[in-house]
Amino acid sequence: MKIAVLASGSGSNLQVLIDQLHRDENSGIEIAVVIGDRKKAYALTRARNAGVPTYSVDAKDFPNREAFDAEISRLIEVHDTEVIVLAGYMKLFQPPFVRKYRNRIINIHPSLLPAFPGAHAVPDTLKYGVKITGVTVHFVDEGIDTGPIIAQVPVRVLDDDDEESLHARIQVEEHRLYPQVIKWFAEGKLKVSGRKVIVKESA
Numbered sequence: 001m002k003i004a005v006l007a008s009g010s011g012s013n014l015q016v017l018i019d020q021l022h023r024d025e026n027s028g029i030e031i032a033v034v035i036g037d038r039k040k041a042y043a044l045t046r047a048r049n050a051g052v053p054t055y056s057v058d059a060k061d062f063p064n065r066e067a068f069d070a071e072i073s074r075l076i077e078v079h080d081t082e083v084i085v086l087a088g089y090m091k092l093f094q095p096p097f098v099r100k101y102r103n104r105i106i107n108i109h110p111s112l113l114p115a116f117p118g119a120h121a122v123p124d125t126l127k128y129g130v131k132i133t134g135v136t137v138h139f140v141d142e143g144i145d146t147g148p149i150i151a152q153v154p155v156r157v158l159d160d161d162d163e164e165s166l167h168a169r170i171q172v173e174e175h176r177l178y179p180q181v182i183k184w185f186a187e188g189k190l191k192v193s194g195r196k197v198i199v200k201e202s203a
């Protein structure tokens with residue numbers, strides 16, 4: 001299965017997907033393209049180091065967000081990918097893009113959704129004072145982090161956590177969970193029924 005990865009930041013999740021899936025010939029999973037929305041995203045360097053084609057697409061170069069999405073869609077189609085994996089991608093898609101790839105866009109988010117959606121999940125978590133947070137992997141729908149949830153893992157919030165220490169422990173869980181979910185998708189184990197996603201162990 002060919003996948004496209006979209007990233008805006010450092011790309012540690014991308015690196016895990018490269019190391020555990022792309023570089024493992026037995027996984028049957030190839031990262032066919034990595035698209036960043038910032039030229040300087042370190043994720044693009046990680047992809048280039050792994051020999052994966054990369055593109056940087058800047059929203060400022062397009063008249064509107066539909067045109068920006070259309071360019072991303074074009075690149076994805078050039079590379080013939082079956083699923084779009086968001087790995088720290090911080091832009092929202094417009095509804096036509098989401099409809100086109102319904103249940104084929106997967107996102108990872110550093111909280112237990114529906115708590116703390118959006119771009120500031122970790123600071124919002126600390127501000128609120130919850131004791132348990134975690135990681136959510138979900139399909140993307142038209143809302144902000146509202147799509148059907150595939151998997152979640154809890155992470156304890158410690159009294160002396162700051163943003164960096166909490167995010168670091170969340171990322172340990174992200175790096176375990178994300179490759180597993182992408183493998184489930186590739187193996188046809190994910191069945192979406194309304195808001196529920198069933199993981200069929202023997203698909």
Ligand code: GAR
Binds near residue numbers: 014090120
């Ligand atoms: C990850 O923690 C991911 O959950 C988060 O960005 C980080 C990217 O890290 N995504 C969001 O907050 C999406 N709303 P990475 O670049 O090291 O993979």
